Amino acid sequence: MKKKLAILMSAALLIASLAGCGQKSGGNASGGNAGSNGGGAGFPAGKNIEIIVGFAAGSATDLNARMLATYLEDELGTSVTIANREGGGGEIGWTALANAKADGYTIGVINSPAFQLPIQNPDTCKFTIDSFIPLGNMVTDPGVILVGADSPINNIEDLVAAAKANPGGVTVSVTGMNTSEARAINTLAKTFDVQFQLIPYDGSTEGINALIGNHVQVSCQNVGDILPQLAQGNVKAIAVGSKERSDLLPDVPTYGEQGLDFNQFSMRTFCVPAGTDPEIVAVLEAGIAAVMENPDFVKQAEEANVLLDYQDSASMIQVYKDLDAQWRAEWEVTPWA
Amino acid sequence: MLESLLTVIQPVNLMWIVIGSVVGAIIGALPGLTATMGVALFIPLTFAMEPASGLILLAAVYAAASFGGNITAILIKTPGTPDSFFMVMDGYPMTLKGEGRKAMSVTTITATIGGVVGALTLLFLAPPLASLAIKFGPAQTFLTSMLGITIIIGLSKGAMLKGMLSACLGFLLATVGMDSVAANLRFTGGVLELYEGIPMIPCVIGLFCCAQVFSLAASRKKQIAIPNDAVAGKTGLTLKEFFQHLWITIESSIIGTIVGIIPAAGSMVACGLSYSEARRQSKNPDLFGDGAPDGLAAVSAANNAVVGGSLVPLLTLGIPGNGTAAVFLGGLLIHGMVPGPDLFSQHAEATYSLLFGLIACQFVILVIGLFGAGLFSKVTSIPNSVLVPLIAVFTVLGSFAIRGMLFDVFLMILFGAIGYYAERSRISMAPFVLAFILGPIVEKQFRRAMMLMASGDTGIFTNPLSLFLLALNILCLLTPFINEIKDRMAKKKEA
Amino acid sequence: MKKTQLYDFITAGVIYAISIFFLTGSFSIPTPESRIMPRVYAILLIVCATILVLRRLKNKDNDSYDYSGSHIAVTLIAMMAAYVAASHFVGMYVTTPIFLLGSMYFLGMRSWKVLIPVAVGMDVFIYLVFSVVFKVAIPMGVLFGG
Structure with missing residues (x-):
């Protein structure tokens, strides 16, 4: 019994040390090589940041997020992972974001105008335009x-x-x-x-x-x-x-x-839940802006045929307001389910 | 291809295979940590690695974790992953009889064979099989997932009513949360934590692992079982016995691989089908459920074969065959490897390294299982007074680790209580789990099929594939009745 | 025999309650198609539960259930619930050893040579595996700012 415990413990120690080595040489771990944005308000302090994506792994939104995540890790000096919460046309993921803790460790990708559609129906939709603070737009597809x-x-x-x-x-x-x-x-x-x-x-x-x-x-x-x-x-x-x-x-x-007078596009914007500390928002916004200007990132996006279209937080807030008004007008005329 | 083979044999990659397999097996064994989680947790580690090495590591974790759950399922009746709960059916009774080490050996060898068959199929037959995957539209996927349900109801020995009860309850509870087709919130009562539905892992851990904790405590037994060391040889399995189980193993490996290829079917359906087949072909079907090595062999082989099978549609079409494959997809994408023909042309070297790595790790699993068999089975002689609290803590940790919510842990304990009650009331929770997991897929695909039919596409249920699946479903449902009739006729003859 | 009959009724009763809960809840679902399946399942459940009750009443069922030892199980359930609730306040590193000691003792282990190393060892194991290797947050307890 004791022998087994000992074996188990040494195995755990071995794994821990190996993983620890793997982390450091991987250059993705905490502290150390934080970008100039990592200091800020003590955020992100080496804690993992999770990006919620409302679509399945492999979809365009997901691929965009993963690409940005890789570069964002270096900018913020902490690990950034993706959580896929697909279903309901993205609504499950956005709802999850709206309800997440507003501490900056949970970001999400909001697809517009997709997310403005369910919003028009307050009976079924669990979030509003004001549930999110945009950090920056990455793609317009x-x-x-x-x-x-x-x-x-x-x-x-x-x-x-x-x-x-x-x-x-x-x-x-x-x-x-x-x-x-x-x-x-x-x-x-x-x-x-x-x-x-x-x-x-x-x-x-x-x-x-x-x-x-x-x-x-x-x-x-x-x-x-x-x-x-x-x-x-x-x-x-x-x-x-x-x-x-x-x-x-x-x-x-x-x-x-x-003959079809309709502009269909998908904007993929990184957002945090409303109520997040403005200092943290600034750190994240700056981090994303830095990634978008990173020449390696731009090159990788070009090769992957990702249509970058950076817009900062302030302009996205305006875009959201405009789209919301546009869809509200539509809803008054022909409401959808 | 040869280059890839050489890549795999490089010491660095061999090391990753070993690490991945060992850690994967441990993750799979611990209740609460699943293969999906294991792969997900390792993906960030692979960022800085060469694509080939990263993928080999992930493949090893995936395969080993799928196997790891068998260990705890068989020895202490606490399946480490939801996929392993089929192992409990015949593995645990074997342990109770003192045949724990033999059970471990059976499961290890057959799982290895299953894994190799799956991996080889992936290696040589991926493209043609992919075209099979794409033929599965909503109607066919609906019928395939229903198969999981009909099988398990058909397997409910003499307790069809309770089986149906259990399954319906599973289906019903699966509707809690946001529905996938119309994004309506159902039955959440405003509880935020339930928006995505009752979380699956705490539910399953609760029903099986936590319930087992309570059962063991209530049984007042000093320990689970005393391993019968008198059993032959180092592995507890004789060569003769090995050959006796060989045919079932191969058959189940093939079933597992094919089912793994079908999107959304997964390990549940694979194990169910193989088990059902094994029992049908067995000379003593009554032993099934009470410690039939054939039953254990069948599900172990099928479960591991699913790994290779699920990677077929993933690599060729980007459709994951199950949840873990979906996460694996993320691992591929990190390295810029997009599923499709590109994988086999532009990234051929890395892809083939992945495939060879998958085969190689099966042998590591073999070693772990065989040499560890004796050690692992000693777990059953740990006094229950220590084992039970330890498992309890693991279930708590495991259910917390998923979403970081204590809500999930309370839910887990609740299901543990329900599972305990159900076990004592002789209601099997197996149909419940299958219905709970497959329920959302069943409803989603059924509704899509209905939409297609509304559009005038009435042929979806009458094309050959659908008819075949429909027939399979009916056959599985009717199996207990057929068996009963057979028994009655045999008795009449004797009379 | 009478006592075990009772349990079947309890089971049926719980099933009825759950089914009715879901049936009434189904009316507040916006999209009509999303109401169908839950209702189907709930109705099937009611049917199954009713058959169960009828079988019991007719004494066709020869199942006898063994609930002995359940008092131990129930106590353990309570202990686990308390363990988790306490973790919210003081953190899992504090509550885990306490729970382990308590439950092991309750289940019959008296040897301190086993009790202490297991309780302490588990904390170490949790720290290594969850915090170091997997970086999964462990509840640190509201009282400690977690």
């Missing part, structure tokens, strides 16, 4: 409508024709019923007076795979999600949601060009 590689549909006109011929029979995979993708498809339906059947999935990967596996006929996602599959030729992009054609997809016409 335009929307894109996809079909399978062998699909007879090649543009929005074809899509509308297919929907007219088969009312409610054209299935579209999206990452949630209350997301900007869903709104894009619904607006498309309204504009051309047709009907689609939306099928919500838990993440872009699942939704795109459903398209490839022929379980749905169309998919609405963001450009960042689809690039690997597009390169492989498994899917076709028929329209892109930005105001102008995307550099990454020069041959794909925009929504606007095809």
Whole structure:
């Protein structure tokens, strides 16, 4: 009995020392090489910072967050990990963020305008615009409508024709019923007076795979999600949601060009829960700003086709207000579920 | 490919394989720490490592943790991970009979075989099998997850009513929280901690490990069992016995691998199917549930085979086959390795190192299990007065470690009390756990399938794959009835 | 025999209570489709519980249950609950050894040569594994600013 305890203890000590070595040489651990932002208000003091992502591992939001996390670790001098809380089109993750302890150790990625949609319905939504303090925007990813590689549909006109011929029979995979993708498809339906059947999935990967596996006929996602599959030729992009054609997809016409007056994009902004100490907010904001200016980071983002679009806290607060007003106006006219 | 093989054999990587396997096994064994957690905790450590080394380490942790849970499940009836609770069914009775060391050997050898089969399949057959994974749309995934439920109800020996009761309760409790399709909050009563549902790990730890703590205490036994050291040889398993179990092991490995490939099915369904098959083919099916080595062999092999299987859709399509694979995905992405054909072309070296590493760590597991068997099984001779409090502390720590909330620990104790009561009332909590874990997937996929049908896609339940799965489900549900009829006919013949 | 019958009724009663709770709760769910499954499960549960009761009443069930020793289990449950509650205030490093000593003694271990090393060793183990290796926060106790 005692012998076993001894073995167990020495094993634990061995593991501890090995892990300890691994940490230090990895250069990711606490203290030591803190960036100039690590001092501040004694924050983050070597404690782990967690980033909540409302979508599954592998989705565009998740990949963006992981990339930033790696660089943020060096800026703040502490470990930064990702927690995936997918489901409900991101709502589960944002709710988790809104309710997290406002001590700066829990950050989250807020997707707009996605998160402004459920907010319009205070009965079901557990957070408001004021539940979050933006730290900085990282990415603005335009929307894109996809079909399978062998699909007879090649543009929005074809899509509308297919929907007219088969009312409610054209299935579209999206990452949630209350997301900007869903709104894009619904607006498309309204504009051309047709009907689609939306099928919500838990993440872009699942939704795109459903398209490839022929379980749905169309998919609405963001450009960042689809690039690997597009390169492989498994899917076709028929329209892109930005105001102008995307550099990454020069041959794909925009929504606007095809008669759909809708700007679909996904902004990925890092936020903390409201009530976080302004000094801590400043440290985090500065950290993120520094990462966005880091030439290695910019290069890595370019190679990964991540569309960086830094906007600081103040401008994001304004963006949120504007988007909220815009969606509120829409809600008054045609409320969604 | 040869380069990758050489990479794996490098001393640095061999060291990682050993460390990963040992730590992974310990993590798996401790109730409350799961394979998912283990992989998640190791990912940050791999940041600074070469991609190949990092992935090898993660693979070793994943495989070993899946195995580690077997140890505590068999010896002290406290499954270290939810996937291991199938091992309890026949492993623990063996321990009670004093055959603990034999049980450890059986589980180790069969798990290794299962793991190797899974890893080899991954290595050679990944691309063609991936196309299988993609055929599973909502209807098929729904039917596959239902399979887990129908199997376990079918396995409820002579207690179908209680089995159904248990399963329905599991389904019902799984609806607490935000629903995945419409993002509605259900039954949370405003309790913040329940927004994401009743946390799964505290629930499972409570129902099995904590309940066992209470059971052992109430039993007033001095210790769990005295290992019967008279059993043959160092490993407690004779060569002849090994060959007797070989066929079941291989069959279960294949089942485990295939089920692992199917997204969302996971270890539960794999173990359930293999166990069911093993019993069907056995010459003494009544022994199952009371210490049948075949039963243990079947689930051990299947459980480890799932590891390799789950990596097939992960590496080729980016679809994780289960929760741990999802976290593993994160580990891949950290190193900029995006699933898809890129992995096998641009990052081929690292990917193949991962695959070879997965095979290599199975052998480390083999060594740990076989040489440790004697040592591990001595755990059962630790006096209960010491063992019980220790396990209790581990369950508390484990349930706290997940979300850092004491709420979860209280929940765990509550489920422990429920589990104790259920055990005494002869209500099996196995259907409950399966229903609780698979419930959200079942509902989600069913609702999506309904939406697809509403759109006019009526063929989803009538295509060949769906029909096959439907037939499997019905077969599993009817098994106890079929067996009963067989018994009656046999009795009539004798009369 | 009478006593064990009682337990089946208790079980059924609890199941009824849970089912009714969920059924009434289901009305406050906004989206209609999200109400369906919980209701289905709750109704199935009521059916199962009713069959259970009927079987007992007809004495068809020959199951006899053994609840002996439960007083020990209940005491242990209370001890664990107290342990966790106390951890919130004074931290786990303080409450764990106390719990270990208390429960080991309660369960019959009297040898101090075992009691002390286990209680102390566990604290060390927790510190090494959870705080050093895995960096998972252990409750330090509200009273100590944790």
